[in-house]
Amino acid sequence: MKPEPTHWNRQDFPDAARKELAEKPSSEAPFAHSQTRRNVRNATDIIQAKRNAVVAELPEWQDLRTAGAAIRAHTLEHLDHYLLEFEANCTRNGGHVHWAADAAEARKLVLEILAPHAPREILKIKTMTSEEIGLNAFLEEHGIHPLETDLAELIVQMGKDRPSHFVVPALHKSRGQIRDLFARAMQQPHLSDAPEALTAAARDYLRQKFLSTRVAISGANFLLADTGGVCIVESEGNGRMCLTLPDVLISIVGIEKVLPSFQDLDVFLQILPRSATGERMNPYNSIWSGAPNDDGPREFHVILLDNGRSPILAEDESRQTLRCIRCAACLNACPVYHQTGGHAYESVYAGPIGAILTPQLHSMEAAQSLPYASSLCGACYEVCPVAINIPEVLIHLRGKIVEQEQSTIGGRLSFWNIAMKSAAFLMQDGDRLQAAVHLAQTAQRPLISRNGFIEWLPGMLNGWTKTRDLPALPAESFRDWWRRTRSTNPSLHPHTEQRSESCHE
């Protein structure tokens, strides 16, 4: 398996999260860590509140959600058909459609398309697929500077940072941090930190670039099979600039992003903006097909990117992962993301959807800790506008990881496998369980602190007590209590007495 940038693959989630949460402030950034956490919480709270308000005002929301899920599920079941239909219609309208089996092929295609134009600089609209294939670093290596035009992506690029959220990639940055980046990069030492001033500075900085740069690269929110169309949803107008003014446009799009029909946008242009930014509609949506006469780039290319997606279609439980429309509502709703922010996931795709998508894109050979980065509370499923049952997929993937481990000798003999097998053995039989409990009640004695909690456990169990205390087992187990109070004299039933008492209250 080639290392690819989808998963940055440096460390497992618990280690990365601990670093994100406990990172020591440096002399250069004395409040770096607490500031970042405050920024993430503030941003997700705001979007979440707006999302809830605009979703609540549509009585037909559940009908929309059902239709959105059904359309996406249907598309995936006939994905080859709709991709071919898209290809035929886009080509008929003057576009060029390319197919990239993996990230390396997609990068190579971009370079081949760029070659005759020999650009020194190209414009970019925020795109997850570009992050996924590590396009920016690759272009730089080939002497082409990719200039990010989305305000947040520009902030991330100038700070040599990583995006932490797909809709608001720089939500971890505060205005002061952004001011410092802009002041340096745009050589404006007296720039104020008012968001208005920072936004105006970005407008001036990019204006001439929009009017003069000849090549742009984008992703896409949706491909439309029946018209060969592409739909891009945005707020700032940088998207429209890049889609309209250059001579050449390349859109890199995951194969799952197709919809059967232009008409289906009547669902997705409702559920996407309400879920993503909590707006009834985002400021701009652009839809076009191929290379329309004189209205937009003369040369238009779509690169259809597989890169690990097609195998995800194989199982019913995991296929729903590909319904995702990247609204990031699950990130904003997730209590884990709320605490750790996006970087702890060590993946281009963070949050609950990232936890199921990232390892699957890598055939479960990387990012195996991510399916465990969840308390399975179900908030992600609740807000998902295409009803992806993320907890179900998380459990399914955890099962696969365990099976994977059990398929090796080392895995079979590992501590966890033996512990889990032993637990299963003990819990299958009441007598065995009782014997084990009695044994544990005796064995725990030396470990109980004065406060009644176990604060330290030996060996592998130490992983639990490193970050939390364990309540000691009570002197009498539930089973023992039950036997003592009920089984000897069934007529003496405390339950019924309590009930009649509570009626008098």
Place this chain on the structure above:
Amino acid sequence: MNDDSRARILARIAAALGRDSSLAASTAAANYARIARDYRAANGKSGRFILDLFVRRLHEYDAACTHVASHADLPAAIASTLASRSMARLAFVSGIPADWLPQGWDFRAAESLSVHELDRVAGILTGCTVAIAETGSIVLQSDPRQGLRRHTLIPDIHLCVVLESQIVASVPQAFPHLVPDLPTTFISGPSATADIEMTRIRGVHGPRTLHVLLVAD
């Protein structure tokens, strides 16, 4: 190489779905037709309510809105808008009715202007295809009344004439009015960003001002 990848991807999809790829086409249309569209039944609102809702949404987006009593009053309304905004040079798209334009102003046909010239006009005047009350959206399609996409993108002020009869209640009701093949732009207020600490800032790269002239018809 690309043809190989195409075949490989299609084969992988068919294999993952556990069937021959030629089967997809025959079942797709029938299965697609079965998808429930209950959401389209919603929003039977009409008339005055829709108009008021659209205007309220425009205000929420910080877009300006001028009510115009009839077609005949449009040139005067445009003239007073230009005067109040001190706009000297205005571009217009050539498909709008000639009698919309007031006398005595420097109007340029947008089609004759380069990108850099468009950057120097004060604003652009267009019509629209359809408007959506619930979301406060205006839909433009590439045709002579609405111009090309760059015409409504580069100038800093967009004066958009919306006829009251062009307003529909909801997003699904707008789609039957659209020609699917034409380049299409949905505009909901002026460009905006919330990328810095979630503070909404109006006017990034697109026109910083959207001014709607709402004509009773």
